[in-house]
Amino acid sequence: MSAMARRRFLRLAAGSILPGALAGCDRLAASEPVNDTLRAAQFLSQRAQALVTGRDAMAQEFTEDDIADVFRSNGTAMPDSRLYRQLLADRFRGWRLQVGGLVARPAQYSLADLQAMPSRTQITRHDCVEGWSVIGKWTGVPLRHVLALVQPRPAARYVVFHCADPMDGSDVQAPGSTYYESIALDEAVHPQTILAYGLNDEPLPVKNGAPLRLRVERQLGYKQAKYLMRIDVVERLENIRGGKGGYWEDQGYEWYAGI
């Protein structure tokens, strides 16, 4: 190849092929089928991580000295919901956690009921999907205790958490947009998976999910559903809301948030 042809080629490469490739790359990045395919890698990660760590492996726990002065709130800090405002004004005395779905004994619990159950306190690190971490001390009832009370049926595979906070406007504008999440049953019965009503020895603050939030310590922050209202035990996630198992999952985030 002559020097001139080389220069022509280089100019062509720099001038058109490269931006073209980048633009093509960006179109691929925006393509839903492409991202659906790429996202499937989460199940490979899930299998590999379960294989390496074992089902009951415990997330690291820390000491009192490690607790952050302020536990940062992300997402909703105050649900824009009339029902929630009423519950809050009444200091959650009228609040009940509904537990149902594929269970033998559906039930509802007041905050006092949950606080009377066996409790677990753990100082753990909250890892936001954005990249930051904050350490806090959580107190709550192990989810497996509640599940044992309601007795999931053999077909049960997932636990779904429905929350009070509407995400796409107020409860009047967007009543169907409340936050929701789901986890697999084996994650739900992990000893560190708790329904927390206390943070740093205080009642759970509103900005962190009062009166009750999920702590599932081996996954990222968006799995830790706040403002819990209802827990459903289900067999499949496809027919719930966007079908991907959570508010953010329906918008492209991985359902398995272990990495």
Added chain:
Amino acid sequence: MRLFYARTMPAVAAASGQRLFYRHRLPIRVMHWINVFSFFLMLMSGLGIFNAHPHLYWGRDADFDAPLLSITARAGPDGEPHGITQVGPYVFDTDGVLGASRVKGANRQSERAFPSWATIPGRQYLATARNWHLFFAWVFVLNGIAYVTYTVFSGHLRRDLVPRKDELRGIGGSLKDHLLLRHPAGAAARRYNVLQNLAYLAVIFVVLPLIVLAGLGMSPRLDALFGGWVDLLGGRQSARTLHFAAAFLLLAFVVVHVFEVIVTGLWNNLRSMITGYYRLPDDHHEERTP
């Protein structure tokens, strides 16, 4: 099995006076290009992930008031975001590239740590960046494991990558040659030079394992592997910082690598990584001999 055996092609050599030899075997060539492809996808989607929280910290959790690095924006006089980069107490004006830059087609700058031409996707969206990053992480790591396995069992590592004692002694001379852009010719060009060896070994056995380990150290599930192993990296936020730093070390390696590829003969080098055949640069001493 050897990488550098003199499979000169007599016909070609006779016709042109050039000596082609078979430098890179097929598995190396295939793995090299898979690596190039997945490295750039990892880097660009990684920058997209960084943009979701453009600060780095040291420790177990994030000390929001004392980041090591922040790439942010403040409002300029015209109200448009103005990009700045803070490293510890030092503030640098990086407007237009870091902190705030114009997305193609937009008439205003937007606040974003890395510019859209450097990220996947171009339009900031963390979920998509993660989808790409966590898929190609598998490609990158499996390819890397295959490569290391191959280099060990084929003898490539021992024969070509680990420098000999005499080569190590010549490190000063090799450094001088690099700085003067003097390149080995003739028989000496058959082997990697000592700086090249050390750079490859450092990337393969130090930087790449570090970036993978630090990446895995950010996983809340792998955190549970055994109690507190992430603290060996300095904690999760330190792991994130190390992951980021290692990515830029790799980028620096790639920049130097591509520079050397260009100055030592772009077409010859590209051909050797595509077809396997490399033409030995003429040795001027030999040329003068009648």
